[in-house]
Structures are given as C-alpha cells and as structure tokens.
Amino acid sequence: MEYKVEIRTIKDFLDDKKYFTNINMQRKYIYNHAQAKHLLDSIQKKIPIPAIYLWSNSNGTYDVLDGKQRITVMRLYKDANYLEGAVHNFFIDHMEESTFENYQMPVLVCSGTEQEKIETFRRINTTAIPLKEFEIMNALYQGIFVEEFGNWGINTSQNEEKIFGSGIRGENCIKALSLFTQSIEDYFKHNRDISFVNGLKKQIDKLVEDTFAIFGKYETKDWFVLAKIVLENTNNQSILDTWKLNSGSIVDLFKEYNANGELSNAPSKESFYKELLCCYDITGLDSKRFFTKDDKKILYEQLENGTIKGKKLCPSCKKEHSFDEFEIDHIKAWSKGGKTILENAALLCKKCNTSKGSK
Numbered sequence: 512m513e514y515k516v517e518i519r520t521i522k523d524f525l526d527d528k529k530y531f532t533n534i535n536m537q538r539k540y541i542y543n544h545a546q547a548k549h550l551l552d553s554i555q556k557k558i559p560i561p562a563i564y565l566w567s568n569s570n571g572t573y574d575v576l577d578g579k580q581r582i583t584v585m586r587l588y589k590d591a592n593y594l595e596g597a598v599h600n601f602f603i604d605h606m607e608e609s610t611f612e613n614y615q616m617p618v619l620v621c622s623g624t625e626q627e628k629i630e631t632f633r634r635i636n637t638t639a640i641p642l643k644e645f646e647i648m649n650a651l652y653q654g655i656f657v658e659e660f661g662n663w664g665i666n667t668s669q670n671e672e673k674i675f676g677s678g679i680r681g682e683n684c685i686k687a688l689s690l691f692t693q694s695i696e697d698y699f700k701h702n703r704d705i706s707f708v709n710g711l712k713k714q715i716d717k718l719v720e721d722t723f724a725i726f727g728k729y730e731t732k733d734w735f736v737l738a739k740i741v742l743e744n745t746n747n748q749s750i751l752d753t754w755k756l757n758s759g760s761i762v763d764l765f766k767e768y769n770a771n772g773e774l775s776n777a778p779s780k781e782s783f784y785k786e787l788l789c790c791y792d793i794t795g796l797d798s799k800r801f802f803t804k805d806d807k808k809i810l811y812e813q814l815e816n817g818t819i820k821g822k823k824l825c826p827s828c829k830k831e832h833s834f835d836e837f838e839i840d841h842i843k844a845w846s847k848g849g850k851t852i853l854e855n856a857a858l859l860c861k862k863c864n865t866s867k868g869s870k
C-alpha cells in the first residue's frame with residue numbers, strides 16, 4: 512500500500528465532489544455541537560487540526576478513513592443552513608469567509624488493495640475513540656443493506672428497544688444481527704446489496720411480535736434472552752402457538768420463580784427459562800384446567816379410609832370438615848404441566864389449601 516501527504520484548502524477540498532463516498536454514515540450519529548464549535552474555533556484561529564485520511568478507490572472516488580466528523584462540520588458550516596443556529600451565527604459573526612475557505616489542512620491519500628483498506632481503516636479507528644462495530648461495518652460495507660439497517664436502528668419501536676437496546680451508534684443493529692448469524696462481518700459483507708427492509712427486517716418483525724405475544728405481560732429485563740429462545744423455535748409454529756395460548760400461565764410461572772429468587776440465582780437464565788418452558792411443549796398443558804364436583808366427591812368418599820368412621824378429616828390439619836369446606840386441587844401445578852387427573856389431585860380443607868398455595 513502507498514500514501515502521499517497533501518496540503519489542501521477547505522475550499523479545494525469541499526469542491527472536489529469525488530470525495531465522501533461513505534460520508535453519509537455521519538448523518539446517523541448524534542451530532543456534537545461542542546465538537547463542531549471547537550473545530551470551527553480552531554479554523555478561525557488558524558490552529559492546525561489533525562490530518563484527514565482518505566482512501567483512493569480505483570474508480571476515482573475517495574472514502575474517508577478518518578476525519579468524517581471534521582469534514583461534516585466543514586460541509587455543514589459551508590452550507591450554512593445545516594448547523595444549529597447558535598453555532599453557525601457565532602462563526603458567521605466572527606469568521607471571515609476567506610479565513611474559512613483558505614484554511615489549509617493536511618490530507619493523507621492512501622491507496623492499495625481492498626484488504627489493505629479494511630486493515631488501515633480498522634487501525635486508524637481503533638487508536639483514539641474506538642468506533643462501534645456497526646460504524647465500522649457501515650463504513651466498510653456501504654450499500655442498501657447497511658443503509659436500511661442503520662435507519663431501522665435509529666427508528667426502533669418500544670418493543671424492539673426492549674429487546675435490542677438503544678440505537679446509539681448502531682449497537683441495537685449489531686445485537687439484533689447477532690441472533691441471526693455467527694459472523695457479523697461476513698453477514699454485512701455478503702448482504703451489502705440485499706435489501707434489509709425486504710429481508711432480515713421481516714424476520715426481526717416476526718421475532719419481536721412472537722416474543723411479545725408470548726411474554727408481553729412479563730416485567731423483565733431479560734427480553735433478549737427470551738427473544739433468543741423464541742427465535743430458536745421460530746420454525747416450530749405449533750410450539751409458538753402453544754406458548755401464545757398459555758401466555759398467562761407462563762408469565763405467572765416466571766413471576767413465581769422470580770419471586771422466590773430462583774431465576775436470579777440460576778447459573779444461566781437462558782437454560783432456566785427453557786426449563787420452565789419445557790412443560791409447555793406440543794402436548795402442552797392438560798386441556799382440562801379444573802377438577803369437577805364429581806372428582807371432588809370421589810376423593811371425599813375416599814377420605815373415610817384411615818380416618819375415624821363417619822368423620823371426614825382434612826389429611827393435613829386432621830380436623831373434621833363438611834364437603835363444602837374441602838377443596839380439590841392439583842398436586843403438581845397445572846401451570847407446570849400437572850395433569851387434571853385424580854392421581855394428581857389432593858383434597859384439603861380450604862384453610863390448608865390456601866396456605867399450601869402461598870408457600
């Protein structure tokens with residue numbers, strides 16, 4: 512690879528339309544006016560600024576390897592109406608146009624193979640404030656994919672933000688993509704000309720929709736883990752349907768394990784959630800939710816065995832109760848996959864049954 516050092520005025524630099532093939536990435540990030548002001552102040556005072564690094568492409572265009580922030584400030588300042596009033600007006604009042612346009616800055620123009628470009632870009636941008644993964648991908652793999660994906664990242668819905676986090680510097684994009692691929696960079700590389708909106712976005716939409724259809728009433732910070740589990744089952748519509756159908760009892764189950772602290776103590780939340788979801792497989796929960804009065808009568812009759820003849824004693828508190836004072840309930844909870852069959856039924860007095868449930 513090669514590079515040469517040039518000194519160019521801002522005017523010459525900005526007038527050369529061959530530059531900035533990847534400059535539009537700058538629009539996606541939160542613009543820092545303090546930095547903008549600082550840069551313009553340096554130009555006004557003729558203080559040198561760090562060199563701009565360009566990569567000379569074989570088709571005659573340039574990519575900006577380093578200095579996008581600075582170039583953007585210059586362009587916005589020149590175009591006047593872009594910079595926030597206060598910053599712009601300050602310099603309009605204080606800086607002469609010729610001072611701005613004739614300001615000289617060092618420009619390094621590099622050239623070489625595509626691989627060298629990537630390597631150079633990575634090296635330059637990991638020295639000072641490291642670029643986030645998405646910013647690097649955005650600069651290296653320009654195309655419709657990264658463009659649309661970046662736009663999604665800054666316009667996510669509330670539910671998307673719950674799962675993938677904030678859109679600052681594309682972190683949510685990387686997090687979302689990590690669910691769909693082992694190699695983030697390869698994905699950007701191979702999909703750069705493929706529409707995100709018509710492709711991956713549809714998968715993400717389905718995932719978010721399914722995740723909230725199942726766990727929507729659960730208050731948690733574990734959305735990403737839950738989405739991951741949903742995605743693993745995305746091709747198994749019947750299990751997703753079962754989960755959706757049992758959404759209420761699943762959330763109750765999660766809450767119960769949260770309340771007793773087992774979830775937070777679990778070595779892996781993912782495996783723990785999976786375990787809890789296990790009982791909601793395709794065979795699902797017993798479709799019979801409650802025991803009947805006949806079921807209760809059968810157990811009530813059986814109570815005679817082993818107790819004082821003619822007296823119906825609660826097996827727990829050993830006190831005598833009338834039929835109406837007894838309750839029939841599951842031994843293994845229905846929400847945990849317990850069947851509504853007599854083998855899984857217990858008859859206790861109301862008081863004992865209630866205190867059992869609260870344990």
Ligand SMILES: [Zn+2]
Nearest residue numbers: 825828860863
């Ligand atoms: Zn009792």
